[in-house]
Amino acid sequence: MRTFLLPALILAVIATAMGAAYAKHQSRKLFIELQALESERDAMNVEWGQLQLEQSTHTTHGKVESAARKRLGMEIPGPQQVVILRR
Numbered sequence: 001m002r003t004f005l006l007p008a009l010i011l012a013v014i015a016t017a018m019g020a021a022y023a024k025h026q027s028r029k030l031f032i033e034l035q036a037l038e039s040e041r042d043a044m045n046v047e048w049g050q051l052q053l054e055q056s057t058h059t060t061h062g063k064v065e066s067a068a069r070k071r072l073g074m075e076i077p078g079p080q081q082v083v084i085l086r087r
Contacts (some may be wrong), residue, residue: 056064068074
């Protein structure tokens, strides 16, 4: 019985050590992947901020008025062209 028990315990210790090494390796791989994804998220946040700034620049009153004049040929009506409707 003892001759069977010692090799079984040795195999169990080796298997446990290999399992611990594998788990540590997987943990490191996942941590590296996490860091890469966090870096990608940060880059996307920067790009999002830049796009919001660009959008706010394009929607300022001056830009809208300039686009209306150039692209659509619109102009501000004169006082005689303005009609005020009342109930």
